[in-house]
Amino acid sequence: MWRVILAFLLGFCLFVKPVTAEETKFPTEAQLQEGEKIAQMALEAAEKGNFVEAERLWTDLIARFPSNPAVWSNRGNTRVSQNKIEAAIEDYNKAIQLAPDAPTPYLNRGVAYEALGKYEEAIADYQRVLQLSPTDAMAYNNLGNANAGLGRWEEALKYYQKATEIAPNLAFASANESLTLYQLGRREEAERKMRSILRKYPMFPDVRAALTALLWEEGKQGEAESNWVATVGVDSRYKDIQWVKEVRKWPPKMVVALENFLNMETK
Known part of the structure; x- marks a missing residue:
């Protein structure tokens, strides 16, 4: 299911009260401006997929501003992207220690816990997000993901529906809802849900792939194949059933339906 990691953009004006005497010197305006510049470079590197460079830049910022929770959380994000999950959790723990009432590090740590299959821990983090920010649609979506990971499909559906109720334009939550149905x-x-999503987002490959599988099962070969051409034209990863199952994490029945279609396509 789609999972979301957020950048923790608190800015360099936010500093937690120093613990040691050495930390009582607040940064100068010039240091803050330099920090903002490096942070922007780190975000741009991550946007380009250069997570090694992004991690290096966030590590530099941690050395400069160790009491800023944002730099810890954002380095955690780059580590998740490199599958350094345990190290990422350590960074999120530090961010939470520095800013226990900020929801974003809990959301991101929940995603990391999910990657380790620690769904109950992830659920606890997402519930904490909702204590701090009761209308956080992404937390509801991710609660759906964690419950899906535990096979609690009715619970998962409830959370996806809540996410789309709060944020109707959260397309990936709508996609997760349709797959769970x-x-x-x-x-x-x-x-009906898939078709509704595609009317709004016609180039959404995840939903086109799912609709392909569903239509194929209904014997609507022509429409299924048309949707499949549109799918792989945008994202060819859906040809790889292992990716769909293990990375995208479709529900089991949806995986089987797509696999049946792919098997027929190769004959």
């Missing part, structure tokens, strides 16, 4: 055997509802 299919998993629960509510095929007609799933199809």
Whole structure:
């Protein structure tokens, strides 16, 4: 299921009360401006997929501004992107220690826990996010993901629906909802949801791939193949069923449906 990691953009004007005497010297305006410049470079590096460079830049900022929770959380994000999950959790722990009432590090740590299969820990973090920010749609989406990881499909559906209620334009939550409806055997509802999403986001490959599988099962070969051409034209990873299963983490029944389609395509 789609998971979301957020940049923790608190800015360099925010500093937690220093603990030691050495930390009582607040940075100068010039140091803050330099920090903002490096932070922007780190975000741009991550945007380009250069996570090694982004991590290096956040590490530099941690050395300069160790009491700023944002730099710890953002380095954690770059580590998750490199599959350094345990190290990322350590960074999120530090960010939470410095800013216990900031929701973003909890959300990001929850994603890291999910990557380790620690779904109950992830759920606890997402629930903490909602204590701090009750209308956080991404937390509801990720709660759906964690419950899906535990096979609690009815619970997952409830959270996805809450996410889309709060944020109707959160397309990935709507996609997760449609896949979960299919998993629960509510095929007609799933199809209606998929078609509704595609009317709004016609180039959304995840939903086109899912609709392909669903239509193929219904015997609508022509429409299924048309949707498949549109899918792989945008994202060819859906040809790899292992990626769909292990990285994208589709529900089991949806994986089987797509696999059946792919097997027929190769014959």
